Amino acid sequence: xxxxxxxxxxxxxxxxxxxxxxxxxxxxxxxxxxxxxxxxxxxxxxxxxxxxxxxxxxxxxxxxxxxxxxxxxxxxxxxxxxxxxxxxxxxxxxxxxxxxxxxxxxxxxxxxxxxxxxxxxxxxxxxxxxxxxxxxxxxxxxxxxxxxxxxxxxxxxxxxxxxxxxxxxxxxxxxxxxxxxxxxxxxxxxxxxxxxxxxxxxxxxxxxxxxxxxxxxxxxxxxxxxxxxxxxxxxxxxxxxxxxxxxxxxxxxxxxxxxxxxxxxxxxxxxxxxxx
Numbered sequence: 001x002x003x004x005x006x007x008x009x010x011x012x013x014x015x016x017x018x019x020x021x022x023x024x025x026x027x028x029x030x031x032x033x034x035x036x037x038x039x040x041x042x043x044x045x046x047x048x049x050x051x052x053x054x055x056x057x058x059x060x061x062x063x064x065x066x067x068x069x070x071x072x073x074x075x076x077x078x079x080x081x082x083x084x085x086x087x088x089x090x091x092x093x094x095x096x097x098x099x100x101x102x103x104x105x106x107x108x109x110x111x112x113x114x115x116x117x118x119x120x121x122x123x124x125x126x127x128x129x130x131x132x133x134x135x136x137x138x139x140x141x142x143x144x145x146x147x148x149x150x151x152x153x154x155x156x157x158x159x160x161x162x163x164x165x166x167x168x169x170x171x172x173x174x175x176x177x178x179x180x181x182x183x184x185x186x187x188x189x190x191x192x193x194x195x196x197x198x199x200x201x202x203x204x205x206x207x208x209x210x211x212x213x214x215x216x217x218x219x220x221x222x223x224x225x226x227x228x229x230x231x232x233x234x235x236x237x238x239x240x241x242x243x244x245x246x247x248x249x250x251x252x253x254x255x256x257x258x259x260x261x262x263x264x265x266x267x268x269x270x271x272x273x274x275x276x
Contacts, residue, residue, distance in 0.1 A: 005092060013042060017050060026095040027054035027076060033165070034061045034130075044073050054095055058083065131155060131166055134174065138181050143205050146178055172248070180247040182206065183219050187243050190228040197224045219247055 005026070010016045016028060028050075030043045047055055054076035059066070062080040070078045077091050133154040138146065151174065152162035166174045182204040189200045201212035201224075216224045220243070 005088070016046070026092075027056060029056045029058060031058040032060070033161075035059055035066065040069075043075075047074055056091060056095075128169060130157075131162075131169060134162070134166065135177075138178055142178065142182055142185060143203060146205075148174060177249075178205075179215055180219060180249055183216055184243060184247055184249060186212070186216060186224065187220070187227065187231075190224055191231040193232050195228065197228070200224065 007029075008020060010019055012019055028046065030039070030046075032039055043055065043057065047053075051074070055074070056077050056079065057070050057075045058079045058081060060081045067078050076095070079087050079091070134151045137151050137154055148159050148163060152159045155162055157165065163174060166177070170177065172180075185204045186200050189195060189203060190197075197213070198209040201209040204212075206212035206215075213224055216227070220227055222230075
């Protein structure tokens with residue numbers, strides 16, 4: 001894009017006109033990896049509020065219904081990634097021509113709202129499904145070493161894309177999620193009487209019991225020893241649902257995945273000599 005356009009990123013997506021002189025630019029660009037309803041509603045509302053400003057839509061996800069919806073809502077052009085230089089040059093030339101002849105101002109504006117295709121997810125449901133293999137991998141492998149590179153591969157993403165999407169979807173980093181999940185599992189094990197804290201630490205994937213104790217206190221508000229003692233007193237134990245809520249793990253359950261494919265790819269990760 002930067003080869004042909006002078007691109008400026010908007011920090012206030014709800015009101016780009018408050019940041020930029022839109023009359024001085026060629027138009028607005030909305031770029032999506034996988035569009036969701038709030039994002040499409042924002043784009044449509046922007047077009048309704050600024051009917052004479054051309055809007056370019058770029059997306060990774062493509063469907064015929066999404067493209068039809070975009071054009072019905074007066075999107076200037078609809079591009080699917082990866083984008084070629086020819087695509088961008090064509091947009092640039094046409095936008096320049098529109099600006100030169102002021103075509104947008106000579107065309108009547110229709111007040112028409114078409115329905116967003118039903119296949120477009122509400123909120124981040126689609127992102128959650130794409131990240132589900134990562135959640136399931138943690139469930140099955142939290143006792144051992146977990147590398148972002150392996151989990152990103154399970155999700156068919158680059159490490160950068162995976163880390164960005166996980167944080168964007170769940171409001172915490174992947175390694176932070178792994179820590180919280182291990183603490184949750186530690187809470188379940190500490191509810192058994194006479195269990196050694198060090199053994200629990202090693203069991204749930206920590207290499208250093210002292211570090212485990214610090215992390216545990218940060219999230220639960222007491223030491224593992226104090227928690228274990230309270231858990232074995234009648235009426236004193238925290239319910240596991242409350243612990244999950246305290247750790248903000250509720251709603252992060254893994255969605256359905258292809259079990260056979262998932263298990264096969266896990267085996268590839270655990271056996272580096274296997275062809276992938």
